[in-house]
Amino acid sequence: MATSELSTDPPARATAAATASETLEDYTLRFAPRSYRRWSTGVVSVSALGGIAYLADFAIGANIGIAYGTTNALWGIGLFAVVIFLSGFPLAYYAARYNLDLDLITRGSGFGYYGSVVTNVVFATFTFIFFALEGSIMAQGLELGLGLPLWLGYAVSTLIIFPLVVYGMKVLSTLQVWTTPLWLLLMVAPFGYLVVSHPESVGAFFDYQGENGDGAASLSSVLLAAGVCLSLIAQIAEQIDYLRFMPPKTAENRRRWWTAVVLAGPGWVFFGAAKQVVGLFLAVYVIANVADGATVANEPVHQFLEIYREIVPGWLALALAVVLVVISQVKINVTNAYSGSLAWTNSFTRVTKHYPGRLVFVAVNLAIALVLMEANMFDFLNTILGFYANIGIAWVVTVASDIAINKYLLGISPKQPEFRRGMLYAVNPVGFGAMAAASVLSIACFFGLLGETLRPYSPLLAVGLALVLPPVLAVATKGRWYLRRTDDGIDAPLLDAEGNPSDLVLHCHVCDTDFERPDMAACQAHDAHVCSLCLSTDQTGEHVLPAQV
Template structure:
């Protein structure tokens, strides 16, 4: 969609001015219409969030149906041995659960995606553009990985050449993602039961019929037989797993649609947030362990098993073949792969299109439509697949993990320490243009330092002894630097304004975002109170997207005078 949401200038009295204004409004309304399908780039309003906590949670967890975990678990086990791999997976699970919890809570409580949370958690209005690029990179790397697995399944089951399978696995996603959350929630709900049965069946069969495979699993020393337990190997394994840390951003793209938390639904609300937010890593870690278990079984019991042990489609096919006739086994393996890859890649494509669109809109002040960047994300993923990225999986994911960890851990650190412990960052999130500084050195600086130093460690700049510990370097710096920089700057770069010019409460008596309706005078659409700001040049209000596309700063409120601007305190 190429329509651009533009801004109005002060209205003149001439017919030409009036006609020009009407044109702006019509174009803006068209662009706005698309964003209202699932509130792209916006606060998700209460009147749209009609799903129960359980439905939101199941939809979010449906997005972790990917088989990449099986490949990751197999790869790190083959490289470092079972013991090192299991400890690495444990490190991965603990780090991700702890860092994801505050992010998931903020998304569900205040109905914002992770980019909008990042803006007000130490990065600033433009500072979070770089984290959007990091997240978009995550989505197309994992889209390519999942698409590669699907292509392997199509080749095995239907004889489709890999290059064609890559194209099919990409093109099939496009029509499913166009319509946003309404279609995705139904897709995830309908496909989850069958997926669970097909995934759990082979693992349960091996445990019952081949109990000796358990001893073989724990004694496996890796492909080179040098899998003795070592901290370096554990951290290298954990580094690969931690590339999945940005998965919480995809979980949040669903969690932002949670209903308001009330006294009546409090328990169900918290259960859904914990399970579908940080809880995703429990399921992810389990899949990695199962992937390694199946790989070790193939290596020990199947001729030529070492060559296919890290390919999920072969893992499942071999086990199905022990239970069922060959044609049925092959059919089930292909069905499992196709269902899994569609479930996760609709989420990858959807979230990636949001991330690209968000960055582009803020930088250029132009909204081209999410569908444009859906195509861009899919094209990049297809190129990676055709370049056979599957063969370089450990290196790609190990490098990416440093960027992802730096971003996620910095935001989590800002929420926990700067908002709740030090009170230097406002507790209530802020994302609207004009209310935030362009760049906040607290989060933006912390992330650049953390990512830069840890990537240098990853590539051996500081010597081979410390090289395996780049994940610890990234995490350590990302935890410590935000409170240090917040203290050094006294929290003055969080809020450019403390008053948005609207004399109406932002939150209701339960602390949930208000559902009061206001009309944006630019696009003439109705939005709820948290999405709106007073207009600088008109006696009216303007929505967050119209502010984002305001090239002339016609609607953006000026900074508050320094004398009137207190140091942001916990509220």
Template sequence: MSHELPQVADPAAEDHHLTGPAAAATRETLEDYTLRFAPRSYRKWGPGVVAISALGGIAYLADFAIGANIGIANGTGNALWGILFFAVVIVLTGYPLAYYAARYNIDLDLITRGSGFGYYGSVVTNVIFASFTFIFFALEGSIMAQGLKLGLHIPVWLGYLVSSVLIIPLVIYGMNTLAKLQVWTTPLWLVMMVLPFLYLLISHPDAVGDFLAFSGGTDGKGGQHVSFAGTMLAAGVCLSLIAQIAEQIDYLRFMPPKTAENKTKWWTAVITAGPGWVFFGAIKQVVGLFLAVYIILNLTEQAGVANQPVEQFLAIYEDFMPHWLALTLAVILVVISQIKINVTNAYSGSLAWTNSFTRVSKTYPGRIVFLVFNVAIAIVLMEANMFSFLNNLLNFYANCGIAWIVAVASDIAINKYLLGLSPKQPEFRRGMLYNVNPVGFVSLIVAAGASILVYFHVFGDAIQPYSPIVALVLALVLPPIIAVATQGKYYLRRTDDGIDLPMLDADGNPTDTKLMCCVTGIEFERPDMIASNVPGPNGEKQYISSLALSCDKSGEHVLPAQR
């Protein structure tokens, strides 16, 4: 597995005179194909490097806090069953999404457009995803601020600011920089996290029995018994992470073409870095609860902060090394973990906001603008002390995240492959799609809306813990029902993009044949292009890139609908 990353030249150096969409199209190393198919000419990383880069983003410590919180609230039994339920849902829904991203080299927003939502309909899912990124950015930033206060006595408010602003320069240059950061920090992170935990298991074997018998509460006497309601309350918090697959996909879209020679490595990378992220996440949640239980039962004076990851690792380190060294290592671990995940949160959030804004306004402000915007929202959440209402925030968000991800997965698995009502090859280009497709859009609104009402006790207290189930079931069954009712007629506004060249090569990968964009004067690969409705000076057919078409305020380049 090679860790050597290619050096990609900055096209901006060649076309300083361009403005508007043309200028945006040339800033590929900065914009990182924000609204677009990721071309083969840019995808020079091997499957292993892409997978490690994607998995580097799950170094977050929020899992430790989530596991601790659900265990303290519901007891170990309910927490473990809830984590298992969460993992199964993530694997089943994440696989089709990860496959489409890696096979067709598009992010989850572009997949969502052609999987039941339409060109503008997926804007609402982008907002859901952007919310995910700033919620978890704020959560990780809060954890880092706790570490900075403990280790360096930096005031929490200043820690919030430092942990946020530090991320911005690391994210500016997109995948090139992020891949290097993730690859080279992962070994150190693994050593610092795994070895202390193994030491605790070996030196305190009785802690396992205490952990399994734990019934909740910061005094260990919560009295929570295993129940379906308790399991679902725990699963609801965990399922707030369901949108993590979108961040994995922001890396997986850069997978190389799948060929006979690399298919084993290709599939291993897609499955491991796609839905496979949940195995690492679930393990961290269990470990977070284990550490919290150990602190509650053995270090009673620290029971009130047992759900804080920095306190958890400090307690383990102090068991076998001096306080000053334990504190130093705990802070270093927190800082590394926070940087590894928050560069991904900030990066993915900037893509999501830019995508939505450009489609609605036909103006492309650049990804960097929304990078700063996303970080600013996260700072506000941190200053609001989100740790104090973490469970409620994550439970509420889970209803929206589940409705989106499950609806898209349902469309791919059922409508595309079982019913054949949804086009198998994903479509994302303006003019090819209807503005809104009721199949996914209505499914999302109904599933999210109903589950939120359930969560807020509108239908009574008895059903309230099951709001994640409501979101999941409705988002699963509504897309095929609506697709059958509409006969799939709202998927494609056009079936012909006006280009006679094939979209895929002999191996079924997006072709790298290039065409000239009539707006930017730059060549783009075939999957990123569509025929323009405006003929050339001599009446010849012209082509336009998806980015330039997204920014076409006049709409003159958009092909008419096919009747």
């Protein structure tokens, strides 16, 4: 490593320092250091599960049940839960163990430093699609309760989120923890009331054959239903945006740590699946017992309103329905806005080598979501989610396959995660190629280009290809494209004695800020250390270590 005077360019250092100061609030785009992770396992898990408060599950469950009947919908939901739990487990473990978001994990799990940019775009797309979906549901509630026209409700449901995501995890954790008890009460009460006071509704639910009355058990219908549900597979990335703040795993907290990781990581799907089943249950009841119920049965606000009306006076029922919708949508859309801003910012920073600030992309994400809402995307829900599911599956299952098979079974992919510029190749054909092939072929299947018979099988095709191709490509390339370097130039271990990321503090000479060991590398041009974000924004590449011969 060359030795010279440290950079003293005042404008460059001022810019780097400003960037570092902003990202320190939530360690945007960075490893989350131990000094910042002061929350307990319980607070982190409750905060993460607060992000699944969305009512879209109720709409999804209702839509697939109305389209394919209860039997096919339940089997589809079950398949969805199994796939998401198995694919989400290795990702959640890696995030909690090494304190990285999914983009940083993806870089070293088969995609490369620039290759994971495409997955960031996929995830950002997920966040604004579901922000728009949840915002649409909130606008329906505001129209019903306050008489706001939908177009204005869309705007209100968007603008109300912006100030809540300015301060990141500190505010989000407080919001999620304090609103969860009321949300649970308002959501569970109607379902419990129906089961107790209208036991016949259970039989009607299981007998429901769909809007066309032809919902007999069918593999193709099960797979089509599962395909819509599997659009939620990228939700694990939002769970990880909280799980990266888990405290170190120790002998003392081992059981609590694993419980929190499993429940708040892949375990989110059990709560999601339950909400989809309840959404269909409420929809079937509304269709059978409410005049013109079929026209609003897939709208969560109407589902809950009709049940509340049987329990309390009409004015209170309306108030409770609106409160539930608003709380639910705020809880999830702060997460959508926050996670989406991280994804956009991460991609932009790597491609342009310039950090514009996370709040810029909060505004971008919200603007895109608002356009989708105004375009009335709610009416095309099944098609949008079915299409997106293929891409989301290809990404998440590819990363899960690389971690579980290539890292732990085959030992081809480096087990310890890597995300820093200079340590990784620009693109790794293992993950990037596997995702590309799985996405293209499953989308072609989804649109019937491989034949109408195979069309319902597009989710299975995406899962199968994304699972098998990473180990095949890793073996074929002999793991050649994972690491550009194995030595980061710092003579200190990345992990402590218990396998947790080291809390050794080093100084970045570029932004003049201290960071913990996993975020740092040696500087090529100076006898000093440089942090990961300063490496990302290095326009000339002078600080980036050369490829290791």
